Amino acid sequence: MRALRFLTCLPLLTAAIAAVAQTTHAPTVAAAPDPALDPTRVFSENCAACHQEDGKGIEGAFPALAGDKFVLAGPEQVIHVVLEGRGGMPTFKADLTDAQIAAAITHIRTSWGNSAAPVAPETVAAIRTGEAPKPDATKIISAH
Amino acid sequence: MGKTEMGMATGSLTRRYFLEKLGRMGGTAMLLAGMDALGFGIGSALAAPPKLEGKPKKNKVVVLGAGNAGLASAYELTQAGYDVTVIEARSFAGGRAQTARKGFSLTELGGTTQTCDFDEGLYINHGPWRIPYHHHTTLHYTRKFGVPLELFNNDNDASFLYFEKGKGPLAGKPVRKREAVADMLGYSSEILAKLSQQGALDSRMGAEDKEKFLEFLVEFGALSKKDLSYTGTPGRGFIVDPGAGTNPGPGTPSVPHKLDDLLDSGLWHMVHGISEWDQQRTMFQPVQGMEQIPKAIARHLPDGMIRFSTEVQRIRQSPKGVIVEVVRDGQPETIKADWCICTIPLSVLKTIDHGLSPAFAAAMAKCAYAPVGKIGLQMKRRFWEEDHSIYGGHVFCDNPDINNIALPSTGWQGQKGVLLGYYNFGPNAAKVSGKSPADRAAMAVDYGQKIFPAYKESYETSFSVAWHRVKYNLGGWGMWSDDARATAYPVLTEPDGRIYLAGEHMSYIGGWQAGAFESAWQQVERLHARAMKG
Known part of the structure; x- marks a missing residue:
């Protein structure tokens, strides 16, 4: 009900795949890191509005990530929350690639004094359930 | 109500019997919804506020939140003789029904x-920015309090669609909606009409119906009666508009886009038949901003009933009443009441020391905010x-x-x-x-x-x-997954002790002001029925 249909696309997905393909074909040249996969940037663009650049969140509204046990424990639960959303946090399943989610989670596990292991895109891919939405899949969005 | 009872009821049903039964089971709300379903023409679950008759002994109510749900609760309860206090964290009434103008x-x-x-x-x-014609609760208050309305143009044939992510010549170009609609309907009708003429539908309709169906397609898709082809229609607009004399005279007709181009561009996504239930014309907005609605209700509450800039810190209850600890300008205060209507968004309520039952707390956690x-x-x-x-x-x-x-x-x-x-x-x-x-x-x-x-x-x-x-909201509206709607939502529609939840999140009209109003009316009616029992 009350749904308007909007399109969503994943331009970054194509860019990320292209970037990966390029690096495998040119192993002798040091590949310039893909800015779309820079952990700090992915975090800033998608997460910092709520969790804040300093990872301290906002008390009573957005959980702190700095020093947070949940963030520092095994990455599976964190990956699950980013993929599926929880409470006020939206699902990023259709909007971020596995590589981007890995980058963002790597950022929160290795910044602000946090020192947990980085996360690989393959780990995200293994947890992502169901088919990833196609780049041109329609997404139903509630609009009021 | 069990399946068997419903089965029996429908077996020997008269409309009146059915409505009486509904009314007994679910109060006015259910009754009116039933009347609508049976074709009495009442378009919404609730068309008028509940009639709260009689004077209960325990009549002190604290309402948490002066958004639309809190204001409507306070107004209806006050009319029925309750002694109401409204606690509002902000310095103004309205909750999310805000209007930003100079100085806001x-x-x-x-x-x-x-x-x-x-x-x-x-x-x-x-x-909130628009009011569907069937949101009778919202329109009840605009009518009652004389809030002038104007039309909200929710569908403009002349407006542009702009889709960048498809392919072909229409991608990344502003295209008038009327062009996309006329062409998609035209081509679809043409294909269907020609298939029909070739006998593709002969197995499912007779000759007479087929003729009528073809007539419909010709009208609907603006097809040529001669060969059932679509070659454009004045409705999609002109290259040169018709005018006076011989120049421009009849004007210059426009040429349809190609069907492939429309499909490749993705613009077809915006071509609908009937609009969604809550997006249909007629749509309204209050003259001079949505805030006029809560302001009007607040004006009709007794002076001082709303305690502004007062934050809820702690909620507790006993079998006898509800205790709400609040703070204003750093000054704590304790408010005691017989009943509480809590309209605080669940996103915020769950961060407060609310003292609600574990089942309630678990259910609240299942409502996501957008x-x-x-x-x-x-x-x-x-x-x-x-x-x-x-x-x-x-x-x-x-x-x-x-x-x-x-x-x-x-x-x-x-x-x-x-x-x-x-x-x-x-x-x-x-x-x-x-x-x-x-x-x-x-x-x-x-x-x-x-x-x-x-x-x-x-x-x-x-x-x-x-x-x-935004503090005090933490989200645009509550969202229930199918699972949460089935398991958590019903828990919260019941009172927890003496505390009743109300707000858009406690309705199937989530995110709309009507959801807040209908939820308030429903909970006020239930609270009153219980209070009358002593």
């Missing part, structure tokens, strides 16, 4: 303070009207950071106007809200420039909101 100030959590500097008389409804962003852009010239003949309505885009540019449904042909520059949700709202207000505006203006050549040069100032970052 908003500080998002983790963000800078924005003070709206639109010209006098200009505004943006950055919360990240939502809107921006108002003041334009020094109404170029959409002057240059493009677009009076209100929406420009739908396939960039989910923008989604919807909406042209104002007020101030027609004036000098300036405030348009909605984006309406984003979920991860896109999260992303855009990370930008400073100036950067949000720059993003919105750069995008609008792709559609309207005069966008950037006309832009003057902006006011934006990210509802997930």
Whole structure:
């Protein structure tokens, strides 16, 4: 009900795949890191509005990530929350690639004094359930 | 009610019997909904506030929140003789039903303070902004309190669609909605009509029906009666509009887009048949902003009933009553009541020391709140009207950071106007809200420039909101997954002791003001029925 249909696309997905393909074909040249996969940037663009650049969140509204046990424990639960959303946090399943989610989670596990292991895109891919939405899949969005 | 009972009821059913039974089971709300279902023509579950008859002994109610749900609860209970106190954290009534105009100030959590500097008389409804014709509860209060309404143009044939992500010549081009609609309907009808003529439908309809069906397709799709082809229609617009004399005289007809191009562009996504139930014409807005509705209700409450700038710190209850600890200007105070109607959004309530049962707390945690962003852009010239003949309505885009540019449904042909520059949700709202207000505006203006050549040069100032970052809301509206709707929501519709929850989140009209009003009416009626029992 009350749904308007909007399109969503994943331009970054194509860019990320292209970037990966390029690096495998040119192993002798040091590949310039893909800015779309820079952990700090992915975090800033998608997460910092709520969790804040300093990872301290906002008390009573957005959980702190700095020093947070949940963030520092095994990455599976964190990956699950980013993929599926929880409470006020939206699902990023259709909007971020596995590589981007890995980058963002790597950022929160290795910044602000946090020192947990980085996360690989393959780990995200293994947890992502169901088919990833196609780049041109329609997404139903509630609009009021 | 069990399946068997329903089965028996339908077996030997008269309308009156059925309605009486509904009325006994579910009160007025159920009764009216039943009347609607049986074709009595009442369009909404609740058409009038509940009649609260009799004077209960325990009549002291504390209402938490002076948004629409809290205001309606307070008003109806006061009319019935209850002694009501309303606690409101903000310095004004209305909750999310806000209107940003000159001087309106908003500080998002983790963000800078924005003070709206639109010209006098200009505004943006950055919360709720439209009222469907069948939202009888909302329209009850606008009628009762004389809040003038004007039409909200929710569907403009002349407006643009702008889809960048498809392929072909129509991708990345503003296309008038009327063109996409006429052509998609035209080609679809042509294909169906020709198939029908070739006998493809012969197995499912007789000759007479087939003829009528073909007639329908010819009318619906503007097809040639001669060969059932679609070659355009005046409704999609002209290259040169018809006029006087012989030049322009009849004007120059436009040429349809190619079906392949429409399909490749993705524009067909915006071609619908009947609109969604809550997006249909007729749509309204209050003259001078949505805040006029809560303001009008608040004006009809006794002076001092709403305690503004007062935050709830702790809620406790005993078998005898409810105790709410609040603080105002650092001064704590304890408010005691027999009953409580709590309209605090669940996103916020769950962060308060609420003392509700573990089952309630678990159910509340299952309601997610939508990240939502809107921006108002003041334009020094109404170029959409002057240059493009677009009076209100929406420009739908396939960039989910923008989604919807909406042209104002007020101030027609004036000098300036405030348009909605984006309406984003979920991860896109999260992303855009990370930008400073100036950067949000720059993003919105750069995008609008792709559609309207005069966008950037006309832009003057902006006011934006990210509802997930607004204290006391933490989200645009409550969202229930199918699982949570089935398991958690029913728990919360029942009172927890003496505390009743109300608000848009406690309805199937979530995110709409009518959801808040209907929920308030329903809970007030149930509270009263219980209070009357002593």
